[in-house]
Amino acid sequence: MRNDGLQPDQTAQLAETFGLLADPTRLSIVVVCMEREIPAGDIADELGLSASLVSHHLRLLRAARMLRGERRGKQVFYSMADACVRDVLKIMIDHLFIHEHGGSDEPHEGDD
């Protein structure tokens, strides 16, 4: 696909995908899955969330192809669907917390 623009329905789909990440709880689930495969129950434990809430979010994240689930025995292990999604997140995390962007540290006068 050429990157010279998106159809309106593609823009809507992209917005929907980013919108999934706009929920802090859901985003925290994605971040937990960034570097490893982890069973749903462990995600819930780690984040202090109920199993039913986690499975609700996992369902949405799988449907959006951000995470994938793989059944092993009685557990389903979750991980990033592919490197693209992980890279997008890594880039944004670096952008926010590591990069020194010119101008980003300028004081906002009048904020106080």
Ligand SMILES: [Zn+2]
């Ligand atoms: Zn940056």
